Amino acid sequence: MxxxxxxxxxxxxxxxxxxxxxxxxxxxxxxxxxxxxxxxxxxxxxxxxxxxxxxxxxxxxxxxxxxxxxxxxxxxxxxxxxxxxxxxxxxxxxDYETLHRRLHEAEEGLKVSVARNREKNLATKLGLIEQAEELSNSEDWIVASEEVKELRQAWLKTGPVDKELTEELEGRFHGAVQLFFDRRKAFQTDRKVLARRTVDRYRELVNQAETLKNSDQFEATSRQLKQLQTAWRDVNGNLPKKQAAELW
Incomplete structure (x- = not known):
């Protein structure tokens, strides 16, 4: 057969x-x-x-x-x-008709799945934005810096959202992150300026004390040294221990 x-x-x-x-x-x-x-x-x-x-x-x-x-x-x-x-x-x-139908059915199912995933991604990104905006005003620089870094990693791992929302969400998130780092940089700059001013003031007091060490006007010198000690305490500057010890 x-x-x-x-x-x-x-x-x-x-x-x-x-x-x-x-x-x-x-x-x-x-x-x-x-x-x-x-x-x-x-x-x-x-x-x-x-x-x-x-x-x-x-x-x-x-x-x-x-x-x-x-x-x-x-x-x-x-x-x-x-x-x-x-x-x-x-x-x-x-039978191209059947192949086309199978592909079309897969396309429709995929579109539903993609839409659901993008809704999930949107919720995740909105949550990350909310956290970033809260941290943008934080002054706990060390802890907040680590948390912001973690948020950035989470943002990168989160999938896409609808195209019409992408630019707005990216702008809000990265804007909040940038605001935090700008504020941290400004704080660090101000702290360095203050530290320099503090060191200058301490050195000024040290120089004044140096001029008195050979004085034989004991009563007047004692009074002036006490005034310098009071002025030293009034500076109340936070310096590294080694630098503070050298000045003292």
């Missing part, structure tokens, strides 16, 4: 040979079109283009199988759209 020639049967179902050319019947709203020519026999040509369809179908199967187990399914959307378009242009003989 002879086995049916399945590729040839499928090829004749979806195409035909005419005037030495291989034709694909109307599909997906497209008119019949010539997809190749007969080189040897009509049947060989039909089988060849049926095999081309099978190779394309395998490509679709592989993509949809990968999609099912993918972590970042949104990255597959453009691939699916590209294959849908190829269904209308691919030169083969087979």
């Amino acid at each position: 002879e086995h049916p020639d399945h590729p040839l049967t499928e090829a004749r179902r979806y195409g035909y040979v005419e005037d030495g050319g291989v034709w694909l019947r109307p599909v997906l709203g497209q008119p019949a079109r010539r997809i190749g020519q007969v080189k040897d026999t009509d049947d060989d040509a039909l089988r060849y283009f049926a095999q081309r369809h099978e190779a394309f179908r395998a490509k679709v199967d592989e993509l949809l199988n990968r999609l099912e187990t993918a972590d970042n399914q949104g990255s597959y959307l453009m691939k699916i759209l590209h294959l849908q378009e190829q269904c209308k242009q691919h030169d083969g003989l087979g």
